[in-house]
Amino acid sequence: MLSRLFFLLCCSAVVLSCQSPPSNEDPKKQADPEALKTQNESPATSAVMPLSKKWPQADSTLAGLPIYTTFDEIAPLFEQDNDTTYVINFWATWCKPCVKELPYFEALNTSLQGQKAKVILVSLDFPKKVKSSLIPFVEKHQLQSEVLVLLDGKYNDWIDRVDPKWTGAIPATLIYKGQHRRFIGEAVEDTNELQAAVEEIARR
Amino acid sequence: MRHLILLNALLLFFALSSCSDSASQAGENEQADTEEAAKEEKAAPKAVAQPADGVAVGEKAPAFELKNVDGERYALDNIKDANGEKPEGYIVIFTCNTCPYAVASEQRIIDLHNKYAPQGYPVVAIQPNDPAAQPGDSFEKMQERAKEMGYPFLYLFDEGQNVYPAYGATRTPEVFLLDADKVVRYHGAIDDSVRDPEAVEEKFLEKAIETLKKGEAPSPAVTKAVGCTIKTV
Numbered sequence: 001m002l003s004r005l006f007f008l009l010c011c012s013a014v015v016l017s018c019q020s021p022p023s024n025e026d027p028k029k030q031a032d033p034e035a036l037k038t039q040n041e042s043p044a045t046s047a048v049m050p051l052s053k054k055w056p057q058a059d060s061t062l063a064g065l066p067i068y069t070t071f072d073e074i075a076p077l078f079e080q081d082n083d084t085t086y087v088i089n090f091w092a093t094w095c096k097p098c099v100k101e102l103p104y105f106e107a108l109n110t111s112l113q114g115q116k117a118k119v120i121l122v123s124l125d126f127p128k129k130v131k132s133s134l135i136p137f138v139e140k141h142q143l144q145s146e147v148l149v150l151l152d153g154k155y156n157d158w159i160d161r162v163d164p165k166w167t168g169a170i171p172a173t174l175i176y177k178g179q180h181r182r183f184i185g186e187a188v189e190d191t192n193e194l195q196a197a198v199e200e201i202a203r204r
Numbered sequence: 205m206r207h208l209i210l211l212n213a214l215l216l217f218f219a220l221s222s223c224s225d226s227a228s229q230a231g232e233n234e235q236a237d238t239e240e241a242a243k244e245e246k247a248a249p250k251a252v253a254q255p256a257d258g259v260a261v262g263e264k265a266p267a268f269e270l271k272n273v274d275g276e277r278y279a280l281d282n283i284k285d286a287n288g289e290k291p292e293g294y295i296v297i298f299t300c301n302t303c304p305y306a307v308a309s310e311q312r313i314i315d316l317h318n319k320y321a322p323q324g325y326p327v328v329a330i331q332p333n334d335p336a337a338q339p340g341d342s343f344e345k346m347q348e349r350a351k352e353m354g355y356p357f358l359y360l361f362d363e364g365q366n367v368y369p370a371y372g373a374t375r376t377p378e379v380f381l382l383d384a385d386k387v388v389r390y391h392g393a394i395d396d397s398v399r400d401p402e403a404v405e406e407k408f409l410e411k412a413i414e415t416l417k418k419g420e421a422p423s424p425a426v427t428k429a430v431g432c433t434i435k436t437v
Contacts, residue, residue, distance in 0.1 A: 095432060095433075095434055097435070126400075128400055153397050153399040155398065155430045156428050157396075159428040159429075159430070166430075168428045168429065169430075169434070171433070187432060
């Protein structure tokens with residue numbers, strides 16, 4: 001009896017949801033305007049999203065780069081539950097293999113314009129190097145992907161929160177969309193490898 | 205009853221899937237996803253440079269014989285502590301000249317050896333980078349650095365890069381604490397603040413050594429820190 005009731009409820013829910021306007025107005029997307037906001041100016045607060053899923057606002061900015069002091073602040077970056085594919089790369093200006101693969105991420109960023117995807121470069125540069133190395137680097141190379149600074153040096157507390165497979169070596173890259181994840185714990189070989197990895201997640 | 209609910213859930217799922225094209229594609233892909241995920245799981249160790257073939261806590265550490273900065277060759281089996289005795293344990297640290305995290309840890313590694321080698325726990329530093337990829341880590345540069353800083357410990361060159369994969373090391377600096385029988389008892393970071401010695405709150409490695417000396421198992425036995433990828437060509 002109960003299950004029949006449940007079935008009826010389900011059916012009505014389906015019918016109702018099918019009446020809502022068609023696909024490009026994806027309800028998931030409506031519920032998550034935060035995901036795309038950071039491309040514009042500072043994200044407005046939204047009452048729709050639960051607090052933990054909101055796109056994180058930085059403590060401060062330096063030359064336009066958002067600076068996060070603790071991993072907790074940046075954690076929602078890894079928990080977005082929507083149909084956007086996030087490509088999050090950990091790097092530092094002094095890290096040779098990181099710098100070598102940056103152009104692949106920049107090319108990816110360009111190719112993903114207009115799609116539900118976002119490339120984020122999380123700099124782990126030492127705090128005292130942000131001003132002297134990171135900012136000049138970002139300006140010199142005219143990085144177009146979004147660059148964030150994470151200063152939290154208590155690595156053991158947060159490496160596993162990015163991915164338990166991560167040993168801590170950089171570069172490292174997490175690609176995810178909702179529950180679909182791919183973690184790459186080393187440098188990517190070229191743009192093609194990166195594009196393929198992203199497409200594999202994005203089409204899910 | 206349970207079956208009915210399940211059936212309803214399924215029906216709901218298909219009904220929802222048929223709502224729009226994109227949703228229905230997502231539904232159809234679901235099955236393929238699981239298969240692909242299973243494949244990915246198997247392929248993962250290679251793709252992420254994980255220490256799949258490395259040594260885990262509780263396992264015997266791989267033997268090695270490597271060239272030290274003094275030109276002599278040293279084998280794990282014949283390394284002595286500061287008193288010329290067979291060690292009670294070994295602080296094996298993969299580190300190098302060039303990585304900023306290794307540089308930031310350098311004084312701590314020197315201090316560790318000075319403190320613990322007389323107690324039977326010498327530091328055995330191994331430089332795993334290929335100088336062809338990282339010229340600053342050539343054997344000559346290692347010798348220079350060791351001399352300049354007065355390294356009191358062995359600074360061995362993983363020439364041919366066979367040792368670090370056997371351990372499953374992936375970054376510098378990275379510690380493997382071995383007991384007298386060369387069983388790995390702790391693996392990971394020196395402390396909770398590799399970047400900044402001033403901000404250290406927990407000395408993971410020292411705590412592990414002290415625990416080991418009491419004949420107990422270190423906890424945590426594994427920690428992590430950000431470090432530089434070991435460089436290969």
